[in-house]
Amino acid sequence: MPMTQFHNDFIQGIDAGLTYWQGKADRLDEPTINNLNMTRKNLILILEFGLQWPQTWQKAAELLIHVFPVFQLRNHWFEGQSLLQLAQKHAPEKETALYMRLLLQLGHVQRLQGNLAQAHAIHADALEKVRSMQDILLLKGMLVELTFDNLLLNHLGIAKQAGQEAVLLAAEVDVDSGLHIDALRGLGRVLIRTGEVETAVSYLQEAVAQARQTERIIILARSLSDLGWVLARLGKRNQADSAYREAEGLLESTQYKWDKALLLSNMGTFYFDAEDWQASEVRFRQAHSFHFSFSGDAANQTIVLNNLGNALFKQGKLEEAESYLRASLDLRPQVGGDVGWGNSLGTLAELLVRQGRKEEAIPIYQTAIEKLKPYPGEEWGQRLLHRFRKQLKKLV
Numbered sequence: 001m002p003m004t005q006f007h008n009d010f011i012q013g014i015d016a017g018l019t020y021w022q023g024k025a026d027r028l029d030e031p032t033i034n035n036l037n038m039t040r041k042n043l044i045l046i047l048e049f050g051l052q053w054p055q056t057w058q059k060a061a062e063l064l065i066h067v068f069p070v071f072q073l074r075n076h077w078f079e080g081q082s083l084l085q086l087a088q089k090h091a092p093e094k095e096t097a098l099y100m101r102l103l104l105q106l107g108h109v110q111r112l113q114g115n116l117a118q119a120h121a122i123h124a125d126a127l128e129k130v131r132s133m134q135d136i137l138l139l140k141g142m143l144v145e146l147t148f149d150n151l152l153l154n155h156l157g158i159a160k161q162a163g164q165e166a167v168l169l170a171a172e173v174d175v176d177s178g179l180h181i182d183a184l185r186g187l188g189r190v191l192i193r194t195g196e197v198e199t200a201v202s203y204l205q206e207a208v209a210q211a212r213q214t215e216r217i218i219i220l221a222r223s224l225s226d227l228g229w230v231l232a233r234l235g236k237r238n239q240a241d242s243a244y245r246e247a248e249g250l251l252e253s254t255q256y257k258w259d260k261a262l263l264l265s266n267m268g269t270f271y272f273d274a275e276d277w278q279a280s281e282v283r284f285r286q287a288h289s290f291h292f293s294f295s296g297d298a299a300n301q302t303i304v305l306n307n308l309g310n311a312l313f314k315q316g317k318l319e320e321a322e323s324y325l326r327a328s329l330d331l332r333p334q335v336g337g338d339v340g341w342g343n344s345l346g347t348l349a350e351l352l353v354r355q356g357r358k359e360e361a362i363p364i365y366q367t368a369i370e371k372l373k374p375y376p377g378e379e380w381g382q383r384l385l386h387r388f389r390k391q392l393k394k395l396v
Contacts, residue, residue, distance in 0.1 A: 011055050017046040018059045025067045030217075030254055036070045037255075040079075043067065047083055054092045061087045065101050072109075073218075073256050077297070081109045097135050100126050104141055111149055114298025114335035120149040140169045140179055147186035152299060154339050154375055156194050163187030167203070178219040181207045185226050192230050195379040200230050208243075218259060221250040225263045232270050240270060258297065261287045265304050272307065277314040284308035302331040306344045313351055322351055339381040342371035346388040358395055365392040 021043055025036060036043060050060025064083055071080030084106040091099050107122035123145045130142050143166035150159035166183035184207035191200035204227040211220035228243035244267050251260050268283030287304045309324035325348045332341045345368035352361040365388055372385040 011053060014046065014049045014053065014056045015059065018050050018056060018063055021046055021067075022059075022063055025063070028067070028069055033070055033073060034255065036067060037076075040070065040076065043070070044079060044083065048086065051083070051087045052090050054090075057087070057090055057092055058098060061091070061098055061102060065098075065105060068105055073258065077109060077113065081106070081113075084109065095129060097130075097133055097138055100130050100133070100138055100142070104138070104145055107149070108145055111145075111152065112297050112299060114302070114331065116149065116152050116299070116336045120146070120153060123149055136169055137179065140166050140183065143169070144179065144183050144186055147183070147190060151186070151190050151193065152335075152337055154337060154378060154381075156190060156375075156377055159190045160187070160194060163190050178211075178214065178216055181210050181214075181219055181223060184210070185223060188226060188230065192233065193378065193380065197230060197234055201227070201234065204230055217250045217254065218256055221247040221256075221259055221263070224250070225259075225266050229266045229269070232273060237270075237274070244270065257290060261290050261304075262300065264290065265300065265307070268304075268307055268311070272311055272314075275314075277311050281308065281311040281315070284311055298331050299335050299337075302328045302335050302344075303340065305331070306340070306347070309344075310347060313347065313354075318351060318355055322348065325351065338371040339375055339378055339384070342368045342381065342388075343384055345371065346384060346391075349388070350391065353391070353395070362392065362395055365395070 025032065047060055047064055050056040051064070064087060068080055071077065071083075084102055087102050088099075088106065091102070093099065103122055103126045107119040107126075110116075110122065111119035123142055127139075127142050127146065130139050133139075143162045147159050147163040147166060150156070150162060163183065163186050167180070167187050169183075184203045188200045188203035188207065191197070191203065204223065207223040208220070208227055211223045214220070224243045224247035228240040228247065231237075231240035231243060244263065247263055248267075251263060254260075264283045264287035268280045268287060271277075271283060272280035284304055284307050288301070288308060305324050305328035309321045309328060312318075312321035312324065325344055328344050329341070329348065332344065345364050349361040349364040349368060352358070352364065368388050369385060369392065372381050372388070375381045
């Protein structure tokens, strides 16, 4: 057989393989995701072939974006990231909407792995190109990603601006995709941090209401979890508990481990605020062991480690608490987020003082204060700053 004919047959075989997997992944419901996960190695193989040839790159890239929930929801972050980077490397053109969708997803994965600066850079660089493409859904998706990027980087003013623009963009065209609901959730979470709690509740209640109109359990569960968190901040604990329990019931029969862990983390905070330290410890341990300890999701892992350390500290389990607080701090250079960083440092300093290790605590307090000073608009950060300054003053 001539080489040209062999080459053509090879490309046609890849194309046929991509068509086959498109059919298998047509509707990404829970049973389909389970089936795709079980045969994931074969899916990865055809994607790797397809992404390396210009004749099949577009079809393979579209399939990758469509099936990416398989990698995200089943905890295969690094496999998904490798495929996105392969698609990026072999893209025949760099200025298309499809390429921008790949960047959107790649930045999303980077953020969940705690690479916040890199995630933000990917999304921010892509935003200006996306604005020129007249693609409302793509623009909205990029703005949603930037809302969460900037929220975690404590750039609250920029996060709020991106969230507001995302919410205003053509809400009616994408209810089923969940993108508008994600925009509402993102803006609601930003407003919690800026102290606009009542407004945050209204956005999150709207997210829940719209999520109920879809058939996507995961979107409703995420919205309920966020709403529960802010209702608890307002002292509406019965309503918060109801939201959490509904979300827990929705997720119970699914394999959405990442979302289950996030919900457990929120519930741990719920019990912590009620000073039920033991129940709080149980939920944080479940969140850590259930998912975050092995998922590569450093951003959430550092939060759960910190919170577990706090719950243990409250129970007087000082040595174990110190180990979790230091484990959380070990991840902070990767994750960033100065306010959370300052919180963990200050809590560790408080623990050291409790142990009589005052000389060790002083420089840690000082570092915590330096982390918190640049954020006068961050209500929680300012409360921490006042507390840690007061405590340091007693030591020097």
